[in-house]
Structures are given as structure tokens and as C-alpha cells.
Amino acid sequence: MKGELLSANHAAALAATLAARANRFGRGFCSGVYPITPSTECMEFLCNQTIEKGKVVRVESEHSAMGVCIGAAAAGARSFTATASNGLAYMAENCVAAASLRLPIVLTVANRTLGPPWNIWADHGDALMLRDLGLIQFYCADNQEVFDTVLAAFRLAEDPRVLMPVMVCMEGFILSHTVAQTDVPSQEEVDAFLPPTRVPQQLGTTPHSLGQIELPRQTEAHRKQHHEAMRGAQAVLDEVCAEFERTFQRELPGAVVPYSMEDAETVIVSLGTMGLTAERVVNRLRERGQKVGALRVRLFRPLPVQELRRQLAGKRRLAVLDRDLSVGLGGILWCELRGIADPGALVQNYLTGLGGGDVCPEHLERILEDLCSRSEAGDPVFLEDL
Amino acid sequence: MMNEPLLGGMAQTVLDRGEPLLRPGNTNCGGCGMSNLMQMLRRAVADRPVQLIIPACCGAIAAGSFPQSGYGAPTLLTTFASAAAAASGAANVAQLNGEETRVICLAGDGGTYDIGFATMSAAAERNEDILYICYDNEIYGNTGGQRSSATPAGAVTSNTPGGKKEEKKDLMAIMAAHRIPYAASLSLAHADDTMRKLRHALDLKGFRFLHVLSPCPTGWKSEPALGIELVRLAVRSGIFPVFEVFDGQRHQINIEPDFSDEALEMYLSLQRRFQRSGLKAADLRPAIDRHWQNLRVLSGRIVPAKRV
Numbered sequence: 121m122k123g124e125l126l127s128a129n130h131a132a133a134l135a136a137t138l139a140a141r142a143n144r145f146g147r148g149f150c151s152g153v154y155p156i157t158p159s160t161e162c163m164e165f166l167c168n169q170t171i172e173k174g175k176v177v178r179v180e181s182e183h184s185a186m187g188v189c190i191g192a193a194a195a196g197a198r199s200f201t202a203t204a205s206n207g208l209a210y211m212a213e214n215c216v217a218a219a220s221l222r223l224p225i226v227l228t229v230a231n232r233t234l235g236p237p238w239n240i241w242a243d244h245g246d247a248l249m250l251r252d253l254g255l256i257q258f259y260c261a262d263n264q265e266v267f268d269t270v271l272a273a274f275r276l277a278e279d280p281r282v283l284m285p286v287m288v289c290m291e292g293f294i295l296s297h298t299v300a301q302t303d304v305p306s307q308e309e310v311d312a313f314l315p316p317t318r319v320p321q322q323l324g325t326t327p328h329s330l331g332q333i334e335l336p337r338q339t340e341a342h343r344k345q346h347h348e349a350m351r352g353a354q355a356v357l358d359e360v361c362a363e364f365e366r367t368f369q370r371e372l373p374g375a376v377v378p379y380s381m382e383d384a385e386t387v388i389v390s391l392g393t394m395g396l397t398a399e400r401v402v403n404r405l406r407e408r409g410q411k412v413g414a415l416r417v418r419l420f421r422p423l424p425v426q427e428l429r430r431q432l433a434g435k436r437r438l439a440v441l442d443r444d445l446s447v448g449l450g451g452i453l454w455c456e457l458r459g460i461a462d463p464g465a466l467v468q469n470y471l472t473g474l475g476g477g478d479v480c481p482e483h484l485e486r487i488l489e490d491l492c493s494r495s496e497a498g499d500p501v502f503l504e505d506l
Numbered sequence: 507m508m509n510e511p512l513l514g515g516m517a518q519t520v521l522d523r524g525e526p527l528l529r530p531g532n533t534n535c536g537g538c539g540m541s542n543l544m545q546m547l548r549r550a551v552a553d554r555p556v557q558l559i560i561p562a563c564c565g566a567i568a569a570g571s572f573p574q575s576g577y578g579a580p581t582l583l584t585t586f587a588s589a590a591a592a593a594s595g596a597a598n599v600a601q602l603n604g605e606e607t608r609v610i611c612l613a614g615d616g617g618t619y620d621i622g623f624a625t626m627s628a629a630a631e632r633n634e635d636i637l638y639i640c641y642d643n644e645i646y647g648n649t650g651g652q653r654s655s656a657t658p659a660g661a662v663t664s665n666t667p668g669g670k671k672e673e674k675k676d677l678m679a680i681m682a683a684h685r686i687p688y689a690a691s692l693s694l695a696h697a698d699d700t701m702r703k704l705r706h707a708l709d710l711k712g713f714r715f716l717h718v719l720s721p722c723p724t725g726w727k728s729e730p731a732l733g734i735e736l737v738r739l740a741v742r743s744g745i746f747p748v749f750e751v752f753d754g755q756r757h758q759i760n761i762e763p764d765f766s767d768e769a770l771e772m773y774l775s776l777q778r779r780f781q782r783s784g785l786k787a788a789d790l791r792p793a794i795d796r797h798w799q800n801l802r803v804l805s806g807r808i809v810p811a812k813r814v
């Protein structure tokens with residue numbers, strides 16, 4: 121293990137490179153890549169690596185990038201790509217195909233606002249647009265977590281009980297371009313962690329079709345299988361995390377990250393880096409004697425419903441932060457948590473950092489003041505209205 | 507008729523692929539040119555291992571419904587625009603593993619001339635090791651017969667009720683401009699020439715593009731039994747030039763038309779898609795002449811190659 125100064129984009133690409141090389145005794149690695157701010161440096165880094173039994177195809181669009189990954193994974197190889205924002209939107213059609221074909225492709229997303237109007241800054245709306253397609257989704261809070269989650273994503277995606285694409289999200293610029301000291305394991309350690317990729321449905325030589333017509337009942341059966349495998353992925357993730365710790369002597373956070381939750385009455389729930397800001401605010405407010413906690417949702421699909429329920433049991437006030445907006449309804453995390461929080465809890469939505477706006481501890485303190493002044497929850501509140 | 511022992515005057519031999527590429531009982535309409543193509547491809551493939559990559563098109567329907575498979579080879583159905591991208595992935599993985607697998611895209615004109623155009627052009631520019639076959643029925647067959655940029659001027663389609671105004675896109679010229687190792691147009695009515703080209707294309711490395719005029723009785727409003735005859739008329743009249751291009755440089759005309767108005771009139775009159783627009787041979791002749799003048803210059807041959 122050695123420490124390296126890496127941006128989260130480079131961390132993701134380095135993790136993918138190590139995973140790629142680890143499959144040299146399997147069917148190799150093949151990836152399609154296309155640049156878009158703020159994900160570009162990830163594909164650039166990958167294109168500058170030498171990968172034994174590996175090929176990075178520089179395609180003409182994100183749609184084709186995922187197309188190459190689909191072909192590569194269908195041929196039994198390990199596969200990876202990276203994108204953001206409009207690139208992800210453009211790729212969406214093939215993300216559906218990759219998910220429904222149950223191909224273990226790892227995809228990193230440097231979350232960015234969708235446009236036009238063009239805006240290159242962080243917003244979770246791009247990845248959340250693909251929420252329902254059957255891809256596992258992680259939201260990371262620091263560079264080490266990005267690196268580790270990408271490695272773990274390969275193990276998870278390729279597990280025969282899971283077999284589906286895994287998306288690893290990092291907020292654009294906030295993480296993608298921030299350089300931090302990152303522990304990087306040796307190739308031998310990664311080899312030990314990642315067994316050769318096996319895609320049981322791979323094309324091979326026996327005549328069979330992947331992705332052909334299905335009748336309604338067959339689709340229903342396949343959706344059910346996919347759904348059950350996705351739900352089961354959480355238990356597999358626990359195993360992967362344990363194996364990760366054994367191999368790399370470092371902890372990998374699981375589905376949710378609780379912070380000072382035990383006696384907390386008021387909780388800030390969020391995705392990504394806002395969760396770390398929330399932890400700082402919790403520290404400040406705890407010093408003033410307030411019983412505040414923070415809960416960071418790392419795994420968004422499958423949504424860890426049981427664990428969230430357990431964590432939120434008895435919590436009376438929730439501030440749910442969303443760096444995303446389902447226009448006409450509210451924040452997406454909030455929509456999902458309303459059905460999970462205690463029935464009597466006050467669950468208030470705050471739209472924070474839409475379009476990449478800075479979310480500072482002071483903002484969260486204002487949010488908690490607002491939350492505590494309420495006797496009941498209201499419409500989602502935009503940060504600028506506080 | 508999927509296992510007919512005779513096709514285009516050729517007997518099936520022991521060297522031919524035992525398993526059909528397109529299996530009996532598939533969903534293609536009777537008289538579909540793509541079925542003919544797949545029979546010839548089967549023979550050309552012989553014992554080479556192949557994988558088929560097929561985007562949305564009639565060929566995707568022919569794969570049949572889960573869990574059966576209409577194709578006698580491993581087959582990946584892709585999104586409409588992605589055949590050449592997915593094939594790039596599969597071909598690279600085959601190469602990384604030292605496998606002889608020939609990755610074949612089978613795509614319609616919509617997936618090639620239109621929505622998949624950028625994808626295919628990019629794969630050609632990267633010279634991926636793909637055999638890309640476009641079966642061109644000059645229409646979106648799968649969705650019920652709308653125009654594509656391969657639809658010829660004058661053809662009535664479900665969304666050009668008065669007949670298409672614009673001329674067909676010259677894809678062979680575009681593929682030649684990519685300077686790929688091999689591009690060829692194939693006539694289903696000229697089996698010897700087609701078999702030779704299929705075999706040549708299967709053995710080459712790099713991006714090979716084959717353009718097949720594929721009769722579509724359903725879209726062309728023509729008699730199913732007349733498909734091969736229609737192709738013969740298209741070749742004779744000069745409306746479908748049969749030639750090959752090596753490395754985007756050397757152009758070789760393979761079948762010499764007689765350019766007769768008789769063949770052209772016959773070609774038009776046997777398809778109801780041309781009748782409603784009232785298209786006449788004379789309307790098409792200038793464009794055909796222009797196209798052929800170009801081809802003559804490119805092939806460097808003034809003398810006809812071969813009469814049919």
C-alpha cells in the first residue's frame with residue numbers, strides 16, 4: 121500500500137487500471153471511452169496506461185462507449201467506462217441494455233448538471249435520471265472512497281449472484297478535480313481481491329441470442345430476477361466489504377454511513393460530499409449540546425431500506441438534502457425517504473447545491489434552524505429561500 | 507426453403523457449414539432478400555467461428571423470442587445505433603484472447619445509413635476487425651416501412667406518400683472515403699461473385715463493408731418469388747452497381763450492366779412502391795448515368811467488364 125496524490129478522476133481510472141490488469145489471466149479488459157467535463161481526466165488517465173491483455177477503444181460518443189463495453193462484456197471481458205451529465209444522458213439507452221443484459225460493467229459518473237443551458241458544476245440529477253434502470257448506484261464522499269468503491273464495484277458487479285452494471289458517482293469538481301492523498305494497493309493485492317471475470321451468458325461459440333425479443337411473462341420473470349438480484353446485492357456488498365478489509369487492511373464503508381446517530385433526535389440525511397459537511401455541522405452543534413446526527417446514503421440502488429429504517433427509527437426530525445430535483449415534485453432522496461422514516465417524523469426537504477452551488481456548514485446550520493422552528497413539514501425548500 | 511441444397515446454381519458441399527446461420531422457422535417474410543443473404547453467408551462462413559451482432563431491424567426479430575434463437579451462431583442484439591460499437595468490443599476481446607472468431611454485424615439500412623451512421627463510420631475509421639454487412643431493403647421494414655436515407659427517389663413509403671423526393675445516399679462512396687481494406691456491393695442474383703466477395707471479406711482483417719440490395723416484398727410491394735429477379739434487373743439497368751473497392755483506392759466493377767430502359771422499366775413496374783409516384787425510367791436515367799460516369803473514372807476502365 122502506498123499513498124499517492126490523486127484526483128478522484130485519476131483515482132477511479134487507477135482503480136480501473138488495476139482491475140483491468142488483474143483480469144490478464146481471464147478474458148482481459150476492454151473499454152469504450154469518450155470525454156466530457158468533469159469526467160474527462162478519468163478516460164485520459166486510462167488511455168495513458170499500458171494494460172496487459174487490455175484495450176481501450178476511443179469511440180465517437182458515450183452511446184458507443186457503452187456500446188463497446190456491452191460487446192466486450194458479452195464477449196466475457198472486464199469492462200469499464202466513465203462519463204458525466206449529458207454524456208450519461210446520451211449513454212442512457214445503452215445503460216438500459218447493459219443492465220437488462222445483466223452485464224457486469226463498472227461506470228463512474230462525475231456528477232454534473234444536465235444542459236443546455238450549459239453548467240459544468242456538480243448536480244446529482246444526471247445519475248438519478250438512471251435510478252430505475254437496474255444499475256447499482258454508489259455515491260462517494262471522498263477520493264479514497266471513490267478509489268475503493270471502484271475496486272469493490274468490479275467484485276460486486278461480477279459476483280454471480282449480482283451480475284449487473286455498477287455506477288460509482290462522485291460530484292464533479294468537488295471530488296473529480298480535487299487532489300488528495302490516496303492509498304493505492306499493489307497489483308498483487310488487487311489480483312487477490314478480484315478473481316478473473318466470468319460472464320456466464322457470454323457469446324462464446326454455442327449458438328444462442330442475447331437481447332432478443334421477450335414476451336410479457338418472460339420480461340416479468342427477468343425483471344423479477346433482476347430485482348431480486350439487485351436487492352440481494354446488499355448482502356453481497358457486506359461480504360465484499362469484509363473481503364476488502366481483509367485484503368487491503370482498510371475499511372470500506374457499506375450502504376449507509378451513520379454519524380453520531382445513537383442519541384440523535386434530529387438527523388441530516390444526504391448523498392455524496394454534503395454528508396461530510398453535515399458531519400462537521402453535527403460536531404459544531406453537538407458542542408452546543410444539540411442532539412444532531414448525520415446519515416449519509418452511499419448505496420442508493422438498491423436502496424438499503426431495512427438499514428435506513430433501523431437508523432431512522434425514533435428520529436423525530438429529518439432534514440433531507442438533495443443536490444437534485446425531480447421538477448414538479450421535489451428532491452429525489454426525500455421522495456424515497458418519506459416512506460422509510462418513522463410515520464410521525466417531520467421529514468423536510470432542502471434543495472441544496474443545485475447546479476453546483478456551494479453547500480457550506482453555515483447553510484446546514486440555517487437549515488437546522490428552519491427545521492427546528494417547524495411544527496410540520498412543508499414543501500421542499502430551496503436554499504436561496506432560507 | 508431454408509435448407510435448399512441448391513442456391514444460385516451451387517450445390518451444397520461437405521465444406522459448407524452444417525448448421526444454417528438463419529434457422530428454419532424464423533420470422534422473416536417469404537421472399538425476404540436477407541434470408542437469401544444468410545443462406546449464402548452460411549456457405550461462405552463454412553467452419554469459421556462467427557459471432558453475429560445485430561441492431562434493431564428485421565434481423566433482430568428473426569432472432570426469435572427467448573429462449574429460442576433464430577440464428578445458428580452466438581448472437582448479440584444491440585440498440586439501434588450500436589451494432590458497430592458492440593462489435594468493436596467483441597472483436598477486440600476475441601483478438602486479445604487470440605481467437606479466430608469473425609465478428610459480423612448484420613444491420614439494415616436504417617441502422618447503417620441513418621441512426622447507426624456515426625457509430626459505423628467511427629468503427630471504420632478505427633479500422634476495427636469487423637465484417638459489417640448492410641442488408642439494404644431501402645426502407646425501415648421493422649417499423650412498417652418508413653423512408654430511410656437509402657430509400658431511392660420516387661419510392662412511396664408510409665411517411666413519403668407521394669414518393670421520396672431525395673436521391674439515395676451513396677454509402678459505398680462514403681465507405682470508400684474511409685479507406686477501409688474492403689468495401690463491396692453484392693448482388694443476390696450473382697451468386698458466384700457474391701460468394702467470392704463474402705469469402706474474401708471473411709478472411710480479411712480490419713473493417714470490411716458489404717452492401718447488399720435486399721428485396722423486401724413487404725416494403726417494395728412486390729411479388730415474393732421475384733426478389734432475385736428484381737436484383738438482376740437492378741444490376742442490369744445500372745441502378746445498383748456491383749463493384750468492390752480495395753483500401754478506398756482501387757475500384758473494380760464486377761458486373762457490367764446493359765443499361766437498358768427495358769430492364770429499368772421492368773424493375774420499376776414490378777414494385778408498387780414506384781407506381782404511385784408515377785416514376786419513369788427516363789426520370790432515373792440521368793442520375794444513373796452520372797453515377798456510372800464517376801465509377802468509370804474511379805475504376806479506370808472505359809471498356810465494359812462483363813455482360814450479364
Ligand SMILES: Cc1ncc(C[n+]2csc(CCOP(=O)(O)OP(=O)(O)O)c2C)c(N)n1
Nearest residue numbers: 562563564586614615616617645646647648
Ligand atoms: C433508438 C430507436 N429508435 C427507433 C427505434 C424503432 N426502430 C426499430 S427498427 C427500425 C427501423 C429499422 O430499419 P432498418 O435498419 O432499415 O432495418 P429493417 O427493419 O428494414 O430490416 C426503427 C425505426 C428503435 N428500436 N430504437
Ligand code: SF4
Nearest residue numbers: 534535538564647722
Ligand atoms: S419486412 Fe422486408 S426486410 Fe423485413 S423480413 Fe419482411 S421482407 Fe424481409
Ligand SMILES: [Mg+2]
Nearest residue numbers: 614615645647
Ligand atoms: Mg431497412
